[in-house]
Amino acid sequence: MYDIKALYEAESIPDAVRLLQEHPEAQIIAGGSDVLVQIREGKRAGAELVSIYGIDEMRGVCLDGEGAIRIGSLTSFSHIAASPVIREHIPVLGEAVSLVGGPQIRNIGTIGGNTCNGVTSADSASTLFAWDAEVELTGPEGIRRIPIREFYIRAGKVDLKPAELQTAILIPKKAYEGYHGNYIKYAMREAMDIANLGCSVNVSLTGDKKTIRDVRIAYGVAGPIPMRAETAEKTARGREVNPETVKAFARAVLEDIHPRDSWRAAKAFREHIAVEMAKRALTTSITLAGGEIRE
Amino acid sequence: MNKQYKLVRCTINGKERETMVDVRASLTDMLRNDFRLTSVKKGCEVGECGACNVLINGECFNSCIYLAAWADGKEILTLEGLEGPNGEISDIQQAFIDEAAVQCGFCTPGAIMSAVEILNEGRELSDEEIRIRMSGHLCRCTGYENIFRAVKKTMLKRLAAASGNRQGE
Ligand code: FES
Ligand code: FES
Numbered sequence: 001m002y003d004i005k006a007l008y009e010a011e012s013i014p015d016a017v018r019l020l021q022e023h024p025e026a027q028i029i030a031g032g033s034d035v036l037v038q039i040r041e042g043k044r045a046g047a048e049l050v051s052i053y054g055i056d057e058m059r060g061v062c063l064d065g066e067g068a069i070r071i072g073s074l075t076s077f078s079h080i081a082a083s084p085v086i087r088e089h090i091p092v093l094g095e096a097v098s099l100v101g102g103p104q105i106r107n108i109g110t111i112g113g114n115t116c117n118g119v120t121s122a123d124s125a126s127t128l129f130a131w132d133a134e135v136e137l138t139g140p141e142g143i144r145r146i147p148i149r150e151f152y153i154r155a156g157k158v159d160l161k162p163a164e165l166q167t168a169i170l171i172p173k174k175a176y177e178g179y180h181g182n183y184i185k186y187a188m189r190e191a192m193d194i195a196n197l198g199c200s201v202n203v204s205l206t207g208d209k210k211t212i213r214d215v216r217i218a219y220g221v222a223g224p225i226p227m228r229a230e231t232a233e234k235t236a237r238g239r240e241v242n243p244e245t246v247k248a249f250a251r252a253v254l255e256d257i258h259p260r261d262s263w264r265a266a267k268a269f270r271e272h273i274a275v276e277m278a279k280r281a282l283t284t285s286i287t288l289a290g291g292e293i294r295e
Numbered sequence: 296m297n298k299q300y301k302l303v304r305c306t307i308n309g310k311e312r313e314t315m316v317d318v319r320a321s322l323t324d325m326l327r328n329d330f331r332l333t334s335v336k337k338g339c340e341v342g343e344c345g346a347c348n349v350l351i352n353g354e355c356f357n358s359c360i361y362l363a364a365w366a367d368g369k370e371i372l373t374l375e376g377l378e379g380p381n382g383e384i385s386d387i388q389q390a391f392i393d394e395a396a397v398q399c400g401f402c403t404p405g406a407i408m409s410a411v412e413i414l415n416e417g418r419e420l421s422d423e424e425i426r427i428r429m430s431g432h433l434c435r436c437t438g439y440e441n442i443f444r445a446v447k448k449t450m451l452k453r454l455a456a457a458s459g460n461r462q463g464e
Binding site for chain 2: 001002003004006007009029032033036037040041051053054078101102103104105107108
């Protein structure tokens with residue numbers, strides 16, 4: 001038995017908003033792979049829960065009217081990885097979420113839960129940051145949409161107003177069209193482990209594949225929340241595709257990231273692998289985009 | 296606090312069942328206590344070890360971190376559901392025995408249910424894919440290699456049988 005004070009099951013999005021209004025103390029439970037474990041650990045023991053797990057309208061991936069990739073917040077990691085839309089337009093997101101936990105966790109874990117925890121190590125988050133994803137929030141006042149970078153406020157804290165829930169994650173067409181990306185997770189084990197560092201890079205090359213039209217890079221675990229390395233992006237944007245550009249880009253990430261010492265890894269080590277990951281992820285992204293890095 | 300209950304109707308191992316669950320119960324609690332399906336093991340109870348793994352609508356879930364209340368309307372398969380009409384064990388269970396993929400047996404039902412999810416796909420997975428798909432199980436005894444062999448062998452056998460059937464048609 002879980003130490004739960006009460007469980008309210010929402011049947012629809014408006015129902016969830018109403019339940020959250022009626023029970024202001026209640027916490028939202030989606031797939032529960034974090035919430036239930038925290039209850040077990042005693043951290044959230046005695047909580048009132050509003051379960052949104054049964055809201056099927058929040059599942060699935062599609063292209064909306066404007067061509068944006070729309071991922072329902074309750075879509076499981078395994079369904080994201082298997083989605084034809086994801087595979088065609090942003091395969092790196094499928095690859096990133098395939099590195100979360102183990103297979104059973106990927107069946108229960110949801111992208112909404114992963115991002116609403118506000119945890120820096122979430123495997124989905126750095127890729128969503130790197131692709132300028134937007135978050136759709138539904139609450140008593142209706143629906144609002146904000147960039148995922150504004151959604152994360154600080155470690156463990158996201159911009160969810162009272163009685164609001166995250167209903168979808170969107171990747172606008174201009175944010176994915178023409179981009180190719182790569183995600184690297186550095187962890188001690190290959191499965192069931194949390195990242196020491198995660199790095200997601202994507203590029204858009206010019207028509208002749210010789211110049212970096214745009215490049216974006218985001219890290220998980222390099223700071224208290226996932227973050228973009230903007231100095232690195234500026235360094236490489238508009239530059240020729242060659243080894244010097246890749247090197248300069250990778251070195252520049254140290255201007256932006258602030259990893260910390262923890263029992264998982266030392267700061268100096270994290271900085272070292274951050275540079276190496278940036279280099280490798282950019283190299284792979286360029287190759288995927290059809291570019292060639294000649295020595 | 297007042298106890299809160301919910302009537303859960305679901306299909307378990309092919310049979311329609313219903314039970315009144317305490318909303319605080321996990322699906323592991325429900326399957327073990329209400330239905331005596333004791334193949335569903337309590338290992339870590341925090342979703343790390345896979346001992347409590349069952350299929351829900353054809354996908355693997357650690358039932359220890361799945362609320363019993365969510366089982367309403369679902370189709371659940373546990374190891375007991377693999378039993379044949381005359382009490383026979385299934386090919387994948389036999390393969391676990393033949394390959395010595397079982398020692399203490401605590402992880403076995405969970406691991407077999409992950410194997411069932413793989414086998415139900417009816418396609419050939421690479422060794423790497425099998426390893427990834429079986430990676431949500433901790434086994435303190437066998438060292439995993441025998442489990443891997445049992446899954447692979449059964450997959451190949453079934454695929455060979457399926458293509459044999461097709462040729463015979
Ligand atoms: S008992 Fe459920 S995963 Fe360990
Ligand atoms: S056989 Fe003992 S834990 Fe796997």
